[in-house]
Amino acid sequence: xxxxxxxxxxxxxxxxxxxxxxxxxxxxxxxxxxxxxxxxxxxxxxxxxxxxxxxxxxxxxxxxxxxxxxxxxxxxxxxxxxxxxxxxxxxxxxxxxxxxxxxxxxxxxxxxxxxxxxxxxxxxxxxxxxxxxxxxxxxxxxxxxxxxxxxxxxxxxxxxxxxxxxxxxxxxxxxxxxxxxxxxxxxxxxxxxxxxxxxxxxxxxxxxxxxxxxxxxxxxxxxxxxxxxxxxxxxxxxxxxxxxxxxxxxxxxxxxxxxxxxxxxxxxxxxxxxxxxxxxxxxxxxxxxxxxxxxxxxxxx
Numbered sequence: 001x002x003x004x005x006x007x008x009x010x011x012x013x014x015x016x017x018x019x020x021x022x023x024x025x026x027x028x029x030x031x032x033x034x035x036x037x038x039x040x041x042x043x044x045x046x047x048x049x050x051x052x053x054x055x056x057x058x059x060x061x062x063x064x065x066x067x068x069x070x071x072x073x074x075x076x077x078x079x080x081x082x083x084x085x086x087x088x089x090x091x092x093x094x095x096x097x098x099x100x101x102x103x104x105x106x107x108x109x110x111x112x113x114x115x116x117x118x119x120x121x122x123x124x125x126x127x128x129x130x131x132x133x134x135x136x137x138x139x140x141x142x143x144x145x146x147x148x149x150x151x152x153x154x155x156x157x158x159x160x161x162x163x164x165x166x167x168x169x170x171x172x173x174x175x176x177x178x179x180x181x182x183x184x185x186x187x188x189x190x191x192x193x194x195x196x197x198x199x200x201x202x203x204x205x206x207x208x209x210x211x212x213x214x215x216x217x218x219x220x221x222x223x224x225x226x227x228x229x230x231x232x233x234x235x236x237x238x239x240x241x242x243x244x245x246x247x248x249x250x251x252x253x254x255x256x257x258x259x260x261x262x263x264x265x266x267x268x269x270x271x272x273x274x275x276x277x278x279x280x281x282x283x284x285x286x287x288x289x290x291x292x293x294x295x296x297x298x299x300x301x
Contacts, residue, residue: 032078033048033056102117119266119268120199128141129164135236142194
């Protein structure tokens, strides 16, 4: 009891931020911010500052055993980055988990436990809506994907496409060889008006990306990329989540859980950078709306 009173007094004297204390295994563990080495350390630092003295930092490369993490972090884990999330989901399902800075989180989560988290992927609804606004005549959007990796994105993309009066033509694959064959099908037998590349190591490997870019150029169709690199290589645009805000989103989710809230599931970033290739637009005969160009950063190959 004395330690609890002392921490509360220190928090009051320091404006609410009590010093970090080690978790008490007898109380079921504490609150931990997990990261892997120096990866995403600035995001992890921001989250720890927001959570205050209740949170301790752990490096999963030094403390990675599920039993040890569960003992130290039984109240809540905030995982920053893919390696940290991989360690976090090995703990008992009674340990609440929040994550951030993770692309394609479904591949790690597998729907096995309730979580709260911020995906590093662009919101499919925003991607589809932007494509519709830039190129209203698009009806069929081709996608190659591994259901184990980006199945959740495709599910969301399907719903978004239907809402816009469009169709997502999604071809599932399990190997890079299958992905190459799938892109060949878009070239030879399946008509599409645009290609959307996903953050999928199976479907969007080096071999397939080059072919997809060539296919889009040859067929004179739009290609939606993932980042600046894709736009410099010929993609029409990429909607890139701003990583600077993801830590704050995850911290708010963590605070909500600590106050008794329910897990919020996987959410998408709140702020984005729009990278736009005006040269590709001219080649395709596309005249983007002025408001799109005003908010976009023009990127040239």
